Amino acid sequence: MPQSHPRPYGTLAVVGAAALGVVLAACSGGGPAPKASDLSSADRAKVSTGGTLRWALDAEPTTLNTFQADATPDTALLAEAVLPTLFTLDQHADATPDPDYLTGVEQTSQQPQTIVYHLNPKAVWSDGKPLSAADFAAQWQALNGRSSAYWTARTDGYDSISSVSQGAGPHDVKVVFAKPYAAWKGLFTPLYPAAATGTADAFNDGSRTRLAADSGPFTLSGLKDLKALDGAAVTAVRNPHWWGAPAKLDAIAFTPAAPDTRLAALRAGKLDVADLSRAVEDGTPVAQAASVPGTVLHRASAPAFLQLTLNGGSGPLADPDLRRAVAQAVDRTAIAEAVLKPLGLPVLPLGNHLVMADQHGYEDDSSALAPGADNATRHLDAAGWHLAAAPAGDAAHRAPAAAPVRTKDGRPLGLTLLIRTGSAEDVQVAKLLTDQLGRIGVPLRTVTVAGDSFFADHVAAGSFDLALFSWPAAAFPVADELPLYAKPAVQPDGSLNNGQNLSATGTDEVDQLLAKAAAALDPSEAARLTTEADTRIWQEAPSLPLFQRPQLVAVRTGVANAGAFGFTAPHFQDLGFTGH
Structure with missing residues (x-):
């Protein structure tokens, strides 16, 4: 993978500490608390x-x-x-x-x-x-x-x-x-x-x-x-x-x-x-x-999370209305429950791109996306992606009718999802995503890619619609995460340089908020700016944090x-x- 691109959790280097070395507000909300250690x-x-x-x-x-x-x-x-x-x-x-x-x-x-x-x-x-x-x-x-x-x-x-x-x-x-x-x-x-x-x-x-x-x-x-x-x-x-x-x-x-x-x-x-x-x-x-x-198996939340990245630089999801609608249709709670509950960990979907649920300063900002299949359906209809009539089933051979697919200007909608070879968890999450998007008329095809080419040949190259992978959390949120959400820069020849932004989408407002948060020496101001930046990121939908990864360690x-x-x-x- 090119050195200029960031690193997935557990396969390359740990992302170094950088950002708000301050104590922020306590975790918000009344849901289950993560098991921090x-x-x-x-x-x-x-x-x-x-x-x-x-x-x-x-x-x-x-x-x-x-x-x-x-x-x-x-x-x-x-x-x-x-x-x-x-x-x-x-x-x-x-x-x-x-x-x-x-x-x-x-x-x-x-x-x-x-x-x-x-x-x-x-x-x-x-x-x-x-x-x-x-x-x-x-x-x-x-x-x-x-x-x-x-x-x-x-x-x-x-x-x-x-x-x-x-x-x-x-x-x-x-x-x-x-x-x-x-x-x-x-x-x-x-x-x-x-x-x-x-x-x-x-x-x-x-x-x-x-x-x-x-x-x-x-x-x-x-x-x-x-x-x-x-x-x-x-x-x-x-x-x-x-x-x-x-x-x-x-x-x-x-x-x-x-x-x-x-x-x-x-x-x-x-x-x-x-x-x-x-x-x-x-x-x-x-x-x-x-x-x-x-031995005893110790269980806690890892300093990392599983995220679904949406490609906003090319392909169907470059349309921001379609990208947000697809993001709204993802039921993160159902995914977290399917993975975390069998492991004996609290079922807690991650509601922040920048701060983990067991860090001070965590706020669940996911409501800014207005998630839900009903909202996704309304936005797809408003964007001109309408459900086509479903082909009839073959009664003679008892074949089920195909699920209806959305089309726009005669073009059927279909997306691909990249997952890594060998991960049973990725396969499980992919099946859930396929079902969730299928309910709103968006077919999802899963493509399994070997780990050594997953990033270099596909994600970093922008050759994907959706990609599922784990990401390391920043011990000091914001500054180290700035490049991940930075708006792609326009080159002298008119092309875009995405840098470390794998979704290839961003806004000037998000850039400014993150830069101010990384420079804010007052803890309360840093907390306010971090929350505001994350809220805007949710609205842009470059990625969806799904859940904080489990950490399972056997000790004699x-x-x-x-x-x-x-x-x-x-x-x-x-x-x-x-x-x-």
Whole structure:
């Protein structure tokens, strides 16, 4: 897939943090609440010291640099264990400074926006050097997009920064922004040492297979090169130079195990923590996932959602009236119930494109679309798409009559739906969508496409009417999602550049609202603008968020403080075993 296009959840890199690092209003509405996390929680004092925890990865990471195009969620997981995280997220994605790395942080000015980080004087890299402004400055220079020599997949808010320098003391870092950036709490996480980002060679190649230094409760100091592993576990060991509460475990063996092999590996006692979400999505009965002897299946909402994208750039759905009518006919509650109820999770259709249901600031704005089959029917009729007489059935052969189809100016209406090969869940949702659209006279033909060509050859190329895929949620909503809804730009030759907007439709108003929300430093103003932007997105109908994805994680009995984390990150120093 071209680097300029965004990434689907679970197949390529995790979308980096960027946007409103603020606490917004609580979730609205009186419906069921999402299950934000589900852990095998235990007090640290009850966790034994020692042992190796075997944690399943999808595959051996191809890079240790989370900012590169081929970084994966596994890359991010390793980084969380061995690199500085300046802010930690709770289950609602609220950010607080991590005291192991920051003794404090303050915004000292709004014009220009200025942030001063007070680093923990005890915080050091594994080579003995203290964390310093030099590390921040090198990472900013690598990620601000001003030099094409750095092969970075995104610039996040680093392109909004005008300077990074040492503050008043040796452990102070002063960051000045050229334009307001409300997402500043998502920057410099993970933080890499200057040796890993200070030059293009170090950033592009040096940090792919090894780290010049790390700084966490665990370390990869014994790992010489990822290339030498050849599918073996990536082992992080207790960091002897860690200044905080020491890790309970001796080591974590991050073990490559494809989703379809994990149940067998769990039964054989070869894994202690394994995400089974993909296996269940691909057709493994949840009862099987929940009945592995000696394990507990933890269930929560993932920081991701399933969405239906409508192609507004070409084909029938480029007609905005038709696109909205098709979107109105989708019964998202029925789809959420069919998928989530059997998994033991609350049935909650997602009502926001920008904020997940378990994040503060969530509002269900879906009423702006005026959903419902009756509304869809009225709008189709008004747009000139009328039901044609249905062909009669073949009574002699007892063939049922064909469903009536809508036509306009003699043209019959028919749409295609792209889904991924191997996903039983996609097949289930496709059948529901086919039935729902069929009721209003819109035939839907499902086309199954292999994962390696789904985006590059079809979605990114605009070769689809409807496409079903999962999408990662932004831990700090809005700024990172701006490109996904940005109005396509007109090129000098008159053609359109859709950028990362897969629906190829947008408005100036949505662009302006999202830009203002991303720059709003006042939490209440940011919340108001976010809700207004999402309301306008619903009315434009570029996509439909269906439901927040389930996260199903099997954890071996006796393993403490692991499970379905949702937006939270593992507190790695507290992971371990009880009863040993």
